[in-house]
Every structure is written in C-alpha cells, then in structure tokens.
Amino acid sequence: MDGIAVLVVEDDPDVRRSARVALAPHTERVEEVESAAELESVLAAGAFNVVLLDMNFVAGERSGAAGLDALGRIRSFDPTIAVVLMTAYGGVTLAVDSLKRGAADFVLKPWRNDKLVAAIGAAAEVTRSRRATETLQLAALERSAIERALARFQGNISSAASALGLSRAALYRRMAKHGL
Amino acid sequence: MDGIAVLVVEDDPDVRRSARVALAPHTERVEEVESAAELESVLAAGAFNVVLLDMNFVAGERSGAAGLDALGRIRSFDPTIAVVLMTAYGGVTLAVDSLKRGAADFVLKPWRNDKLVAAIGAAAEVTRSRRATETLQLAALERSAIERALARFQGNISSAASALGLSRAALYRRMAKHGL
DNA sequence: CGAGGCTTGTCCGGAATCGAACACCCTCTG
DNA sequence: CAGAGGGTGTTCGATTCCGGACAAGCCTCG
Structure with missing residues (x-):
C-alpha cells in the first residue's frame, strides 16, 4: 500500500503506538497527534490521504461527541479525505451516526491489525477516487x-x-x- | 410528513403490520411486499421515495446477505432512493457495512415508533435532495x-x-x- | 405495402462568444 | 514614495456556435 500517508488522532500513547506498529509496514508514512486541537494546520502541512480518528479524547467523555466534532472539522477542511473512526465504546447507533456524518469506516478497539490495515487501505482508495473526480474544469x-x-x-x-x-x-x- | 411513499420489504406479517401502524399516520402511503423477488417492478410502478428493507427474509438466514443483495439491486435500479435497513440481529460490523454499501440508515428491531418515523422522514429528505441535484442539464x-x-x-x-x-x-x- | 413517427447526419445565414488589451485600483516591499 | 504584482470591469474585431431546415433511413401499425 504505497503512497498512503495516515494521520492518527489519539490521546492514549499505547494506542498510538499500536496503530503505528500495525500501519507503518503497510504505508508510506504514519504521523500522530495527541489531540484534535490543531487538526487543520497538521492536515494542511502534511498531505495525508487517510485520518484514523479516535472518538473520545476528552477525559471521562465516552459519547463520541468529540470525535464527531473533529470529523465535521476535517470534512469542512478537506471533504475529499477519508476518515476512519475508532472507539472502544461504540454501538450500532454511534456507528450508523458516524457513517451518516461522512466517516468512511468505523473500527472498534481493540482491533485486529489485518482488519485495521485493510480498512486504512480501503479508505485511501476512497480518498483517491474522490480526488480524481473532483474537478471544476x-x-x-x-x-x-x-x-x-x-x-x-x-x-x-x-x-x-x-x-x-x-x-x-x-x-x-x-x-x-x-x-x- | 406529507408526500412520503414508503415501500416496506419484510417477510414477517407481524412486523409488516407494526411498520404500517407506525408509519401510516405520518406518510402519504405505505406499501408492503413480502420478499425481494419483484423489487424492481414494484419500485417502477410505485413512485416511492423510501424503502424500509429487512435484511433477513430467507428462512434461517441471519447474516444480512439477502438484504445487502437487495440493497445493491435497489441502488442499481434507482440510485436516488434512500434505503433504510432493519434487522434484529445486527452488530456494529453489519451496520457499518450497510452504510458503506449505500444504505441511508440502519434500524434495529424491535424499534421505537418515533425513531422509525424520524428515520423514514430523514431518509425521504435524502431522496429529495439526491433527486434535486441529479441533473444532466x-x-x-x-x-x-x-x-x-x-x-x-x-x-x-x-x-x-x-x-x-x-x-x-x-x-x-x-x-x-x-x-x- | 404505405403512412406516420421517430431517428440519423449535415448545412448555412445570423447570433453569440472569444480573449488580448486597456484603464484603473490596492497592497506590499525596498 | 515608487514600483511590482496582484486584482478589478469592460471593449471590440475575429472566430465560433447556434438551431431550424433538409434529406434520408428504420420500425411499427393499419
């Protein structure tokens, strides 16, 4: 899966490391941020084609609202980039809501590495396709x-x-x- | 919710009746079919704007494959129509897969009537929006x-x-x- | 078999559009 | 402060595009 640059947004250092270990052999670049505070500037600087976004990076908060908010900001900033959401607490309702708001996929923690890699690969393809068809000419x-x-x-x-x-x-x- | 015509695809007569009771006061028309066998001809004849589609209408089958197959056929026939999937057996994986394949929403049985009505209303709006923007002019x-x-x-x-x-x-x- | 309705591809006088150039304004930098 | 670099709105001779009309073919139905 050459040419895939992933941004991982995750507050837990253990989970960040797990994601990096799982993804690095299969992608060109994995970068991490601990919070969503400077998402736009990181995205602007980084030429990513997938974002792997935790849904809960506010202490004690489990509703997923922070992740959905960040998803909205990412999509406003770059509607072509595919976002894969991850959470440990999600049920059907949260998964459905996430995809309806534009997430490309939804992964439950703890993940199986091969499934995470496949999800990221499929998401990169979604980004590629969106970018190929977006034209104003x-x-x-x-x-x-x-x-x-x-x-x-x-x-x-x-x-x-x-x-x-x-x-x-x-x-x-x-x-x-x-x-x- | 005037102007909403719903097609309910469901093999269980009790569930069909429950759907009709829930939806009829809030929609213009609710029609039902027991299987997906003649979906295309029913859709062609009926001027629907939402399909409420069971995922399991093959006896003993619980995987949702029949519903996903029917979803694909509906989307090939009319990509503008919003499809709401329903099942009693679905988990996060099935819900995510359904939305990725183009379902507009995903409802677990047994549903709360107000939530079903809201889901159908939102789905009708999705159909309206898609039909408004699809043009070749x-x-x-x-x-x-x-x-x-x-x-x-x-x-x-x-x-x-x-x-x-x-x-x-x-x-x-x-x-x-x-x-x- | 012929009429009617639909399709096809092409034409040409008139209408519409083209874009380089013109004149002007604003911001930033040396 | 002057010049560079970007922006704005408009003009006009040259070029392209317009669509109704024409001629012809195919299919269906009486």
Whole structure:
C-alpha cells in the first residue's frame, strides 16, 4: 500500500503506538497527534490521504461527541479525505451516526491489525477516487455529462440532447470537440 | 410528513403490520411486499421515495446477505432512493457495512415508533435532495460549478476562471447569464 | 405495402462568444 | 514614495456556435 500517508488522532500513547506498529509496514508514512486541537494546520502541512480518528479524547467523555466534532472539522477542511473512526465504546447507533456524518469506516478497539490495515487501505482508495473526480474544469464536467447522457439513453442523440438542454446539432459539435 | 411513499420489504406479517401502524399516520402511503423477488417492478410502478428493507427474509438466514443483495439491486435500479435497513440481529460490523454499501440508515428491531418515523422522514429528505441535484442539464451543471469555484476562491474572479478553464471575460459572461 | 413517427447526419445565414488589451485600483516591499 | 504584482470591469474585431431546415433511413401499425 504505497503512497498512503495516515494521520492518527489519539490521546492514549499505547494506542498510538499500536496503530503505528500495525500501519507503518503497510504505508508510506504514519504521523500522530495527541489531540484534535490543531487538526487543520497538521492536515494542511502534511498531505495525508487517510485520518484514523479516535472518538473520545476528552477525559471521562465516552459519547463520541468529540470525535464527531473533529470529523465535521476535517470534512469542512478537506471533504475529499477519508476518515476512519475508532472507539472502544461504540454501538450500532454511534456507528450508523458516524457513517451518516461522512466517516468512511468505523473500527472498534481493540482491533485486529489485518482488519485495521485493510480498512486504512480501503479508505485511501476512497480518498483517491474522490480526488480524481473532483474537478471544476467546465470542459471535463461537460464531457462527463455528455457521456452519462449517452449512456442513460443508449446512444440516442435526440434524447441525450434533450436531457442536456442542447439541440442535436449542438450536441454533435460538443461530442466532436470532446472526441466522443 | 406529507408526500412520503414508503415501500416496506419484510417477510414477517407481524412486523409488516407494526411498520404500517407506525408509519401510516405520518406518510402519504405505505406499501408492503413480502420478499425481494419483484423489487424492481414494484419500485417502477410505485413512485416511492423510501424503502424500509429487512435484511433477513430467507428462512434461517441471519447474516444480512439477502438484504445487502437487495440493497445493491435497489441502488442499481434507482440510485436516488434512500434505503433504510432493519434487522434484529445486527452488530456494529453489519451496520457499518450497510452504510458503506449505500444504505441511508440502519434500524434495529424491535424499534421505537418515533425513531422509525424520524428515520423514514430523514431518509425521504435524502431522496429529495439526491433527486434535486441529479441533473444532466449542462446549464445547471455550469452554474453549480461556477458557484463552487467562486466559493472555493472567495469571489476571486481570476482564480475561479482559471480553475474553470475559462478566461476572466468569459467567466463574467457566464456569471451574468446565470444571474450570479 | 404505405403512412406516420421517430431517428440519423449535415448545412448555412445570423447570433453569440472569444480573449488580448486597456484603464484603473490596492497592497506590499525596498 | 515608487514600483511590482496582484486584482478589478469592460471593449471590440475575429472566430465560433447556434438551431431550424433538409434529406434520408428504420420500425411499427393499419
């Protein structure tokens, strides 16, 4: 799993070490922070493609609220990065809530190393895919929309043009422009 | 919750009745099927905006595989419709796997009626939002991309134009066309 | 077999868009 | 304080794109 840079957010030094031991042989880089206080600056500086985020790093707090808050901040900062949440206390409700709020995966502590590695690998792939498809280039968006329309209508030019809001002649020109 | 049409997929008649009793006062229509055999034709005929899907409707089978298979078929047929999964046997792993495969929510049996109603309401909103944003109209896609670019670059016309692959003058014209 | 409805690909006079250039403003640095 | 570097909004001759119309083909139905 070359090219994977993981940021581990975890207050417990034993768990941080366990994560590093599990992940380091399978990734390019594992960095750790003890709290979520400076998440944005660490993320900005670090070119990560996965975050492994503890849900409870406030002493005595077990609800997962801190982790969900941090998840929200990470997603605001970089919506493309996949976040894997981990907790020792989670039930179905917390897991479901986490994924609904945008976590890519949810891991219970103590984990099996092979499952953690697999989860991180899958999450990195989610980040890769999100980053590949996020573009603002109008030409690329137009080409993609034309391809989807042609697929949707099995190559029927009249229907595809209508769906795209173009005349048939205009669609022919756009198709030629994009080499379709 | 006007305008919500729910399809309940559940083999147990007692559970089907419980779902109907819980949901009927809060929705426009509740229909039920006993198995997933004819899902696509029922969905095609019915104009639903939520599916409440049991995970286990194969006798003796408790793994949830049947429900996940049905989820996949529903999503292939109509990727915009929100699916709420329900099971009596699910743990964190099954819940996480369900959401990763595209379920909008996950409900454990026996449910609390108010929570089921809330989950269905939220799922209907997910369907509404997905259907609103799925468009092939190039003009709408262009407007949306311009808005995202302006937001991304805090209104900086030069940077937004560059990201969109347009000249500044062209961007000004597109913005005027879209009333931005 | 022929009509009707749908599809296809192409054309061309007119309309719309193009982007380099212009003039100007603001901030930062030497 | 002046100059550099970034930004802004607008202009206009050149270029590209527009869509209704045309001609033709295919499929279904009476």
